[in-house]
Amino acid sequence: MDELLRRRRVYGADHDDPDPGPRPGHVYRELVAGPLDGLLLDVTGWSDRRLREGAVLDTEIGSYGPGGHTLYGPGPAGQDRWEWQGDTP
Template sequence: MDELEFMRGRVYGADHDDAGPRPGRLYVELVGGPLDGLLLDVTGRPDHELREGVALATEIGAYGPGGHTLYTPRAEDTRRFDWRGDAP
């Protein structure tokens, strides 16, 4: 199994031993980019992040360790956040 296949269906930032979604939490799917297929737990996140998007730390983006990848919600389907690029 390659790295991308391993990561699908997992929750961003969760421990590898307990990476599945939890009941009672709200998730969006990350689409495209280095975190494609991961779920992001948005429970309790500020409203502006749900409208404008998020910068998520990742070591597998264009900037390697210490870099971020940017995702914004789809206008027609806010349950999915689309990749917009990477940032240092």
């Protein structure tokens, strides 16, 4: 696994987790822009269809605050980088 990737934080990891980075054998997408910019999303075991559709992720730091969600999905940057598509309540 690339050294830079190992130093990144995975979406959903606790802030006090001593090792919030990626795990060997897992598959990740980098989240680009928006409130979760720079985090990695674990997509291990996701179907091709689900990977094409992207994800709606819980976040308290988006436009709608606590209880809000943010949308990420594949974009022109490539399959390994998912771009922010907006926030939703």
